[in-house]
Amino acid sequence: MRINPRTTGKIAKVLIWAAALSVLVVLVAIILYILFKGMPFINWRFLTDIPRSMGRSGGIAPAIAGTAMVSLVAIVIAVPFGIGTAFYLAEYTRGNAVTRIIRFSAESLAAIPSIVYGLFGFLFFVIYLDLGWSVLSGGLTLAFMILPTVIRTSEEAILTVPNTYREVSFSLGGTKWQTIRKAVFPSAIQGIANGVILSLGRCVAETAAVILTAGSALRMASSLFSPTRTMAVHFYYLAREGISMDNAYATAALLILLIFLINVVANAFVNRTMAKGR
Amino acid sequence: MRGRWIRTAAAGLLGLSVCLLSACGRQTAAVIIAGSTSVQPYAEVLAEDYALLRPDKLIDIQGGGSSAGITAVESGAADLGMSSRKLKESEQGLWSVEIAKDGLAVIVNPASPVGDLTLDQICGIYAADIQNWSELGGPDAKIHIITREEGSGTRSAFEELVMGDRRITNKAIVQDSNGAMRQLVADDPHSIGFISLGLVNVGERPVKAIRIDGVAPTRENVLDGSYSLFRSFLFVARSRPEGPALQFIEFIFSPGGRLLLSGEGLIAE
Amino acid sequence: MKKFKEKLSGRVFFALALSSISALALITVFIIVNGVPLIAEVGVGNFIFGMSWAPSRGEFGIFPMIVGSVAVTLGAAAIGVPVGICCSIFLAEFAPAPLRNLFRPAIQLLAGIPSVVYGFWGLLFLVPFIRNYLGGPGLSLLAGAVILGIMILPTVISISEVSILALPRQYKEGALALGMTHWQTIRSVILPSARSGIVAAVILGIGRAIGETMAVIMVLGNAVAMPASILDPVRTLTTNIGIEMGYASGPHQQALFATGIVLFVIIMILNASAQYITRKR
Numbered sequence: 028m029r030i031n032p033r034t035t036g037k038i039a040k041v042l043i044w045a046a047a048l049s050v051l052v053v054l055v056a057i058i059l060y061i062l063f064k065g066m067p068f069i070n071w072r073f074l075t076d077i078p079r080s081m082g083r084s085g086g087i088a089p090a091i092a093g094t095a096m097v098s099l100v101a102i103v104i105a106v107p108f109g110i111g112t113a114f115y116l117a118e119y120t121r122g123n124a125v126t127r128i129i130r131f132s133a134e135s136l137a138a139i140p141s142i143v144y145g146l147f148g149f150l151f152f153v154i155y156l157d158l159g160w161s162v163l164s165g166g167l168t169l170a171f172m173i174l175p176t177v178i179r180t181s182e183e184a185i186l187t188v189p190n191t192y193r194e195v196s197f198s199l200g201g202t203k204w205q206t207i208r209k210a211v212f213p214s215a216i217q218g219i220a221n222g223v224i225l226s227l228g229r230c231v232a233e234t235a236a237v238i239l240t241a242g243s244a245l246r247m248a249s250s251l252f253s254p255t256r257t258m259a260v261h262f263y264y265l266a267r268e269g270i271s272m273d274n275a276y277a278t279a280a281l282l283i284l285l286i287f288l289i290n291v292v293a294n295a296f297v298n299r300t301m302a303k304g305r
Numbered sequence: 306m307r308g309r310w311i312r313t314a315a316a317g318l319l320g321l322s323v324c325l326l327s328a329c330g331r332q333t334a335a336v337i338i339a340g341s342t343s344v345q346p347y348a349e350v351l352a353e354d355y356a357l358l359r360p361d362k363l364i365d366i367q368g369g370g371s372s373a374g375i376t377a378v379e380s381g382a383a384d385l386g387m388s389s390r391k392l393k394e395s396e397q398g399l400w401s402v403e404i405a406k407d408g409l410a411v412i413v414n415p416a417s418p419v420g421d422l423t424l425d426q427i428c429g430i431y432a433a434d435i436q437n438w439s440e441l442g443g444p445d446a447k448i449h450i451i452t453r454e455e456g457s458g459t460r461s462a463f464e465e466l467v468m469g470d471r472r473i474t475n476k477a478i479v480q481d482s483n484g485a486m487r488q489l490v491a492d493d494p495h496s497i498g499f500i501s502l503g504l505v506n507v508g509e510r511p512v513k514a515i516r517i518d519g520v521a522p523t524r525e526n527v528l529d530g531s532y533s534l535f536r537s538f539l540f541v542a543r544s545r546p547e548g549p550a551l552q553f554i555e556f557i558f559s560p561g562g563r564l565l566l567s568g569e570g571l572i573a574e
Numbered sequence: 575m576k577k578f579k580e581k582l583s584g585r586v587f588f589a590l591a592l593s594s595i596s597a598l599a600l601i602t603v604f605i606i607v608n609g610v611p612l613i614a615e616v617g618v619g620n621f622i623f624g625m626s627w628a629p630s631r632g633e634f635g636i637f638p639m640i641v642g643s644v645a646v647t648l649g650a651a652a653i654g655v656p657v658g659i660c661c662s663i664f665l666a667e668f669a670p671a672p673l674r675n676l677f678r679p680a681i682q683l684l685a686g687i688p689s690v691v692y693g694f695w696g697l698l699f700l701v702p703f704i705r706n707y708l709g710g711p712g713l714s715l716l717a718g719a720v721i722l723g724i725m726i727l728p729t730v731i732s733i734s735e736v737s738i739l740a741l742p743r744q745y746k747e748g749a750l751a752l753g754m755t756h757w758q759t760i761r762s763v764i765l766p767s768a769r770s771g772i773v774a775a776v777i778l779g780i781g782r783a784i785g786e787t788m789a790v791i792m793v794l795g796n797a798v799a800m801p802a803s804i805l806d807p808v809r810t811l812t813t814n815i816g817i818e819m820g821y822a823s824g825p826h827q828q829a830l831f832a833t834g835i836v837l838f839v840i841i842m843i844l845n846a847s848a849q850y851i852t853r854k855r
Contacts, residue, residue, distance in 0.1 A: 036757030043668060046660035050727060051677060054684050057695050111590025119587055131849065132595035138778070138845035139601065139838070140785025142812045146834045147601045149819070150608055160367060171597050178594065202576055204583040225686075232688035235787040235812075239819055242367065245349060254367060259688045266694045267792060268484020269491070269508045279691050286686040290679065342820060370821035449711040454796070455629045456821035475626070475638075478713055478807045479796035481817040492702065493711055 058283060065280025068273050078245055082261065083271050087278055089247040093162070093255030096248060097241055098230035100166025101173060106223055108170075109177025113219075116178070117185040118207055137175035144172045145239035153240055160254040165241025172236055173226035180225065184218020185211060217296045224293040228286055234259045258282055334365035335549040340374020340387030343407070343458045343483075343501065344538045347569055348387055354565060355556055362549045371458050375399070378541050384550045386541035389458035401541045404557050405566050405573040408502030409462055409534040410514040410522045412487065414494045419443045421516045424533075428467050430497060433474035438495060450477040451486055451498035459483065462536045463499050487512055502527070502535070503570020524572045538571070605838060609831035621832060627798045627814075629826035636833055638800050642715070642808035643784055643840075645801060646794070649719025650726055650783040655776050657723075658730030662772075665731070666738040667760060685728035693792035696721040701793055710805035713795030718808070721789050726779035733778060737771020738764060770851050777848040781841055787812040811837045 076086030112129065120126040148168030158164045188211050196206040234257075242254030243264065256264075258278055265275035338348055345368050352364040369377070374386035375396055392401060411427055413419060419441050422430075429435040430448055439445045452473050453460035464473065480486045483500040490498045491510040502522055505514045514522045517534065526532035546554060556562050566573035613621050616634050624635015661681075665674055696717055705712030745767055749759040765772070795807020796817055809817075815830050815837075822830055 032755050032758055036755045039757045039761075040668065043660045043664045046657045047664035047669070047677070050657060050661055051680060053724065054680055057692075058683070058687075061691065061695070108590050108594050111587050112594040115587040115591035119584060129591055129595050132598040134849055135842060135845055136598050136601075138781050138785075138841050138848075140787065140812060140841060142785070142787040142815050143601070143605065143834050143838055143841075146815060146819070146831060147604050150604050150831070151600070155604075171601070174594055174597060202580045204580050207583070228686045232686060234688060234690050235816055238788075238816075244366065246352075246365075249363075253365075259690055262688070262694075263690045263788060264484075266690065266697070267488065268482055269488035269510070270484060272509055275694070279694065282688055282691065283683075286688075287683055290682050290686060294679065294682075368820065370823060372823045376823075447710075454817050454821070455627070456818055456823075456826055458821070461630070472628070475799040476797055476806075478711060479798070479809070479817065481791070481796075481820065489713070493705060496711065 061276060061279045061283060065276035065278070068277035069281060073274075073277060077247065078261075082245070082265050082274055084274075087258065087261060087274070087281075089245060090256050090258045090261040090278070093241070093248055094231055094257040094259075096162045096251075096255065097165040097169060097237060097257055098227055100163060100251070101169035101230050102223065102227060104167060104170035105173050105177050105226065109174050109222075110181050110219060112174075112178045113181030113185055114207060114211075117182050118203070118211065133175045133178045136171075137179070139172075141172060141233055141236040142239075144168055145236035147171070148236060148240035159252065160240065160242025160244070161252045162241060162248050162255050163251045165237050165255070165257070166251075168236050168240040169230045169233060172233065173229055176226045176229065177222055180222025181215070181219045184215040184222065187218065188214045221293045221296040224289055224296070228289040228293070231257075231282070231285055231289070232259060233257075234263055238263070258285075335362040336385065336553050337365045337367070337383045338374075338385045338387060338540075339367040339369050339377040339383040340541070341371040341389040341458050341538070342368040343389040344387035344404075347405070347503075347538070347566060347571060350569055351553075351557055351562060351565060354561070355553060358556065359552070362552070364553060370456065375541055378543055381543070384542065385546065385553075388539040388541055389536060390461060391537070392539070392541070396541075399541050399543060400545050401539045402554065403537045404540050404554075405538050405571040406527060406535050407538055407571055408522055408524070408527045408532065409459070409466065409499055409536065410502045410505050411497065411499050411517065411534070412490050412505060412512040412514050413497050414490055414492075415511050415513045416494045417443060417513065419515070420513065421519060423518050424467060427517070428469070428471055431468060431473045431477070432471045433476060444495075446495045449493055449496040450474065451489055451496055452477040452479055453486065453499075454479050454481045457481070458536075459499070459501065463534075466534050466536075484508070501570070502572075505570070507570065524567075527572050528574065535572070602838070605831055605834050609828060609833075609835040612825055612828035612832045613835070615825075616829075622836065625800075629818075629822070629829055632825070634825075634829045634832075636811065636814070636836065638798050639809050639811050639814050639833070640836070641800055642794075643810040643812070643837075645715055645808065646718045646722060646790065646810055647780055647783045649715060649804070650722035651776065651780055653720060653723030654726040654730055654779060654783075658727050658775070658779065659734055659772060661727070661731045662734035662738060662775075663760060663765075665735050667756070667764070681728050681731055684724075685732075689725065689786055689789040690792070692721050692725055693789035696789065696793040704805065708805055710803075711795060711807060713793055713807050714805045715794070715801050715808045716804040717793040718790045718810075719804070721793055722783040722786055725786060725789065726782050729782050730775050730779040733775035734768070734772045737768040737775070740771070741767050774848045774852045777844055777851070781844045781848070784810075784837070784840060784844070785812060787816040791816050811840075 073086040075088050077088055079085030116126055116129060148164060152158045152164035152167050153160055192210045193206055196210040237257050238260050243256045243260055244254035245256060248255035262275060262278040265271055348366050352366055355364060371388040371390050375388060377383035378386035431450060436448055438448055480489060483504050486498045487500050487508055490496045490512045520526050520532045522532055527535045563573050621634055623637050625637055626633040626635045665677060700717045700720055701712035704714055704717055745763050746759055749763040791813045794813060796809045796813055797807040798809050801808045811833050814833050819830055
């Protein structure tokens with residue numbers, strides 16, 4: 028039996044709409060539910076107080092500070108290496124064996140599960156370099172983890188810079204370094220910033236790699252060598268052990284808001300680049 | 306001119322991070338404690354209060370497990386080790402003190418009609434000889450067995466005290482903390498698990514602790530020896546502690562410290 | 575001076591690139607050095623095909639976990655891939671602009687939310703639902719597959735959409751000009767031409783599913799037994815590491831690193847095939 032192509036088309040269209048809308052509904056349901064349950068408990072005290080009796084009451088200030096410190100270490104370490112690698116890939120080589128190896132490594136790094144980064148960080152930073160469970164171990168592990176993201180987004184940003192920019196710079200007698208610094212980098216910076224901010228989002232959201240390397244201490248971290256707990260890890264403990272559902276919802280809501288904010292800022296950079304009329 | 310703005314922001318961020326990083330020199334804690342994650346929450350509560358008493362003497366507490374804690378004490382990486390198991394032959398040279406006893410409670414969902422089991426029955430459940438609640442006077446439902454992960458001190462205490470040389474079935478659900486186990490039992494009407502006695506009433510939804518051979522799991526029954534499922538929480542040191550470590554231990558044995566531990570559900574008399 | 579700067583900058587960029595790729599080497603070496611001794615001691619066959627995992631008794635068989643990982647991942651793919659591809663077609667071909675502008679940031683947010691939040695959601699709704707309506711303890715292969723199915727959506731959707739949008743406009747215009755309906759064009763021109771990109775999207779999605787840890791620890795139940803049905807609790811390679819790393823020491827710890835090696839190898843194979851497929855295009 029042959030079905031009229033228009034009928035199949037209609038059925039397919041309905042199915043596709045249904046799939047897309049159900050995804051949207053599930054997503055919105057997850058987010059709204061948690062925001063709805065969590066927002067009422069987010070207040071100034073929750074943000075600034077230390078956790079009392081293992082998080083049953085009190086706030087999450089040490090976890091906020093821990094998240095900020097660990098992410099900052101990761102960004103400060105990963106960004107120079109990532110951007111440098113991206114420039115090397117985009118400006119200094121064109122499709123030779125070295126580039127292929129670097130690109131293969133970067134993509135492989137991107138595919139490694141975060142728990143394997145956690146294992147590595149535990150072995151290398153915590154045990155081998157004897158940094159213990161600390162802000163530094165956690166941050167360095169995350170730096171490894173976000174490196175491929177920084178490389179890929181920066182490289183894409185550099186490659187979208189029109190070749191005419193480079194040609195003009197060279198024709199004015201500029202060297203390669205001057206061209207990169209004066210012509211390419213300024214035009215690519217917004218794309219690069221977008222990548223860096225997205226990597227920040229990954230740091231904030233990560234749990235498995237941090238739990239094995241930064242530890243789970245509840246106390247406010249006093250130095251780079253103190254163990255700490257990030258918000259995602261704190262949420263994991265609150266939610267999984269049923270310590271306090273209210274605080275768990277509030278922490279989750281805060282995390283979602285933070286990720287949302289990070290995405291908005293990152294997108295603002297991209298949109299600006301587009302608005303510049305490429 | 307946006308470039309300049311971004312450059313200023315980047316420079317600011319870098320400056321901020323340099324300040325932050327340099328501000329954090331290595332600040333040494335007065336006492337470093339490492340070891341059993343079963344003891345860790347109690348040690349943290351103690352340290353939380355001790356910080357109010359002696360804000361100048363920082364106590365750093367790390368997990369890692371009983372064996373890791375004892376190794377850290379032997380190597381000098383930690384001043385005190387926390388252990389939820391007895392010291393082995395090879396570790397007898399260390400100094401140790403029992404800070405409290407911890408009962409082990411076998412828990413079921415409050416909705417379960419079963420409230421009394423023998424030690425043999427519990428062993429039979431965990432060895433998967435008994436698979437249905439109807440064999441124990443409950444409803445006709447499969448028993449959902451929950452255990453702790455390999456390496457957990459609570460699991461090894463349970464194996465030693467209940468299982469003897471029998472094995473816990475590999476079909477058992479595995480959770481990696483007292484809290485997670487408790488949470489699951491509170492959710493699932495057909496489940497059975499085991500947690501620290503002190504944590505039975507800690508949490509938002511109730512669980513029911515089972516009487517074993519007719520004896521209720523209470524601190525009195527642990528103290529008079531009629532309830533047999535309990536273990537000791539030890540603090541371990543290379544030699545008799547001195548200075549800040551000794552002061553912290555004295556705090557644990559002070560009336561305030563005792564009250565704190567009892568308040569958290571441990572048996573500390 | 576100019577020449578010097580020129581040379582220096584080139585060298586610096588090369589050095590940065592080199593240290594970035596040495597990260598991969600460092601990770602590989604550390605995991606392998608720490609895990610291989612145990613595999614050698616137990617024997618590759620006994621480690622990979624062993625049925626019993628009881629580190630305290632010296633038994634290190636991870637076959638049930640390999641089966642667990644494969645089963646959960648296939649389940650996730652069965653849920654996430656068709657839905658994800660439909661969404662990407664929707665975004666590229668059907669969605670009116672306002673809906674698309676809502677959908678894309680939403681997918682981005684979906685990708686950014688910490689995985690523990692998904693696990694939490696699974697624990698709150700999915701697990702009780704399965705326990706009450708389908709049977710078993712609720713913590714199950716099915717719960718893990720559904721959660722992972724949702725979690726791989728952003729990967730599948732965004733990469734497939736990009737590969738559909740990358741097709742030359744003429745493909746579609748030509749097909750429509752030949753009198754094909756919109757759906758016929760999608761089915762017989764667009765999807766086949768974007769095939770390699772879509773396959774890569776699926777492989778990367780599968781990689782994400784195999785590598786996820788925290789969300790599945792919360793909903794899988796983590797029993798080290800071969801699952802007899804989708805309602806049974808299972809343990810994956812990642813959750814084995816995540817759940818036992820806290821207390822492990824000695825050979826037990828080495829066995830977890832060895833589990834990491836197996837996971838690492840699986841991911842590398844998947845990743846290499848994804849790269850091979852995209853390059854062929």
